Amino acid sequence: xxxxxxxxxxxxxxxxxxxxxxxxxxxxxxxxxxxxxxxxxxxxxxxxxxxxxxxxxxxxxxxxxxxxxxxxxxxxxxxxxxxxxxxxxxxxxxxxxxxxxxxxxxxxxxxxxxxxxxxxxxxxxxxxxxxxx
Ligand code: ZN
Numbered sequence: 340x341x342x343x344x345x346x347x348x349x350x351x352x353x354x355x356x357x358x359x360x361x362x363x364x365x366x367x368x369x370x371x372x373x374x375x376x377x378x379x380x381x382x383x384x385x386x387x388x389x390x391x392x393x394x395x396x397x398x399x400x401x402x403x404x405x406x407x408x409x410x411x412x413x414x415x416x417x418x419x420x421x422x423x424x425x426x427x428x429x430x431x432x433x434x435x436x437x438x439x440x441x442x443x444x445x446x447x448x449x450x451x452x453x454x455x456x457x458x459x460x461x462x463x464x465x466x467x468x469x470x471x472x
Contacts, residue, residue, distance in 0.1 A: 340429040342421030346452075346470040347385075347392035349418040351408050355384050355397045362386055362393060376449050381405050383449045394420075394449065418456070418466035426453040429469040433457055445471070 352358040359370050363386075372385045380403025384395040396417060398406035408417055423429040426445035434440050439461040448454035448470070457467040 340423050340425070340432045342423050342429075342469075344422050345391050346420045346422035346468075347394045348416065349394045349396055349420065349466075349468070350415065351405050351412075351417040352395050352397055352414050353409060355382055355395055358395050358397075359384050362395065366393070372450070374449050375399065378446065379404060379448070385450070418468050420454070420468035420470045423469045423471050426455050426469040426471040429471070430455045430457075433469075438462070445469070 355373065359373075362384075363369055366386055366388060368386055368388075370384045370386055373382065374385075375382045380398065380400040382397045382399055384397075386393040386395075396405045398409060400406050401410070405417065430440055430442060430445065434443070439458040440455070441458050442455035445453035445455040453471045455469050457469075459466045
């Protein structure tokens with residue numbers, strides 16, 4: 340299950356209200372979608388750069404994954420998401436290769452995508468996500 344491209348880069352921010360105008364200025368493009376993902380306790384904002392997206396993540400709960408990340412590390416790159424044909428298959432294959440998973444099967448993420456994470460313990464410190472339509 341070879342990734343086809345980098346689907347998006349997830350960036351943890353304190354405030355979408357402050358960071359959206361910054362990225363609109365930087366990229367010269369408008370944020371095309373703001374969506375709350377209750378399951379992950381985040382509000383997301385998306386920008387398109389070529390075929391890769393930038394996903395800004397604002398925490399809606401200090402105890403959620405982005406809330407904890409912000410407290411520990413501050414704002415910055417949170418995860419890297421690879422596009423694959425089938426996220427559940429990609430997770431199973433990664434596990435069979437000895438990689439540690441956070442998600443055994445994919446779940447629904449922003450934009451209705453099927454997503455699943457590998458554990459940063461086995462990915463040299465980078466939180467990696469598989470993402471499929
Ligand atoms: Zn993501």
